[in-house]
Amino acid sequence: MSRPRYRDLKRNLIQFCRLLRANELLLGPGEVADVLRAIETIDIGDREDVRLSIRSIATSKPEDFPIYDALFEYFWGRQMEMEDGRGEDGGPRLGEQQAKQQTKVNLNLDPDKSPDSPPDSEDEESLPVYSPIEVLAQKDFSSFRAEELTEIARATLIVARRLALRPSRRYRPARRGGRIDLRRTMRGAVKFGGTPVLLARKRRKIRKPKLVLICDVSRSMDSYSRFLLQFIYALQNTLGRVESYVFSTSLHRVTNYFRSSDIYDALERIAREVPDWSGGTRIGYSLSIFLEKYLDVLDQRTVVIVLSDGLDTGDPELLEKAMEELQGRSARVIWLNPLLGSSDYRPLARGMASALPHVDLFAPAHNLASLEALGRQLVGRAR
């Protein structure tokens, strides 16, 4: 192999880095410099070395790998061959269509185009979309495939954990870290004749919000209820103090089912033991049953979350009365509505309209991003 012209290589590398950046890989100027330095230390004749070296600098999560590999193939595929023979003007040209189709990845092949700018109209053929978490986050729950579930489960766990880590105003003794606990330090100093030899420490308590979740599993919610139940499962297993209920025509307490360590077991048992799963919807009636039977789980520090599309077939007055009492007896009532995800939805359904005045927060729950947003809101605002 002839000695590659280093200047051309450098230019191409910089161009390649720009291409990577245009596809949302994390590369600052420092990393581009690193790529150039890395290339000097390895054998650039060895394609695999080059690919792996730049990959370790340019990527930062496994989901980046398919994107990176496709771009590498696209950019260097021809390049490398050319350096052997004809050289010169080896512009990066593996057919664009080829590169895109080979990889099932939605690529931006123009480094000058920022990732956010709208795609060219000619590029807008219907390609299979790559689905790392960012894409998943925007995808409507009703359109998920089974293999994407794992990713969702992971993400909901992260949300639930974020919910759980809320520092309270109170302190608890700690072995290390935190601040010095003066009271206990002074107390401990007594045995050293007044010299505070040992410093006691304290740290803020973590206060977990007390949650009551009431999930609609009627037929109109079919495509969502599985994912919402998964969300409940994650919440309950992270937060501890969660009471959960499901309803369609009547209400059932399901807290105990979710104690099972296997989500599938839990879902199956609920489906088996809740008689009117996928039935009609009587929100008002179900909520009044809740108030009748389980009123004692509510207190002024409980956040109630209702997950429902609000398509009620019962009496709207009953619903309004139940919602009013629910709001009065809890800290906050949050209504999560999967239909809120579609832009043309207006809460006009009779049930929803009558419940709305008694809801503190009305939010969408149709995809991961919306659940994450909820996590942030709960952390920031819960009393």
Added chain:
Amino acid sequence: MNEGIQTVQQLMEAQHYVTDRAIATTVFLAMELRKPVLIEGQAGVGKTEVAKVLSAALNTELIRLQCYEGLDANSALYEWNYPKQMLRIRMEESGERSVEEQEAVIFSRPFLLERPLLRAITAENTAPVLLIDEIDRADEEFEAFLLEVLSDFQVTIPELGTIRAVHRPYVVLTSNRTRELSDALKRRCLYLWIDYPSFEKEYQIIRAKVPGANERLAQQVAAFVQVVRSAKWGKMPGVAETLDWTMGLLALHSDHLDPQIVRETLGALFKDRDDLARLNRADLEGMLNELNGKVPQQWVTEATPRFQRELAPR
């Protein structure tokens, strides 16, 4: 392959760590560019091991900082030995030293408790390997602080002045992805993702780590674990579990996978009650009898889809 990368691979293999090309390349670059490496992957794939092996291969000290929730700069960097200072003040109470002299004494090196980050910076003879384990468990504020230390490798202690690293440490960070790390940290690091090993790699790992296991047992164990991993579990068995299990089988003098013994030793592979129950319901006898009559690697391809179906959560 580049000679340097090959050398790294040989060095690591001399420490009984089976590498692949991606690992060797990243470690090589980390040494050449002196950048930190961020290693992610499932639990039990050997993330921490990379740092240990690296320090052994370079014949240098391994300094480990285990992260946990609420880890703060004090416990990571340095603390003054406060009780010792107090006692010294007491002892000197009747002495003749001036206040300034006393201060100089109690705020000197002997009264400083060096925590891992400071120890990494002050290491005198060779550049140490600094392992920052499970960074995702630390808080975001700590991450920001760490970023500062990792960019300058110098620390200012008000009473002592600025301490600069004599040798820039090799830094290895590991994360289990329980939360996303900040972009700034990810950018600064080389990235390495370690997946569960392939059949071939796991077989080599078993041979390297459990020399007592013969070829047949090692192959069968590797094959069985491959197939088992194709299903979903509460706690997926990692490489560490594979090795434990192999050693357990050896202790029972097995030279192949016998259904009876497998059932009795599964506790080494699965640490979750529900997982064990699910596995025990499966037709292990059928599977293993089949495995005993076949080339293990071939059996993996054949048995995986069936096993997946059988073990799918009902």
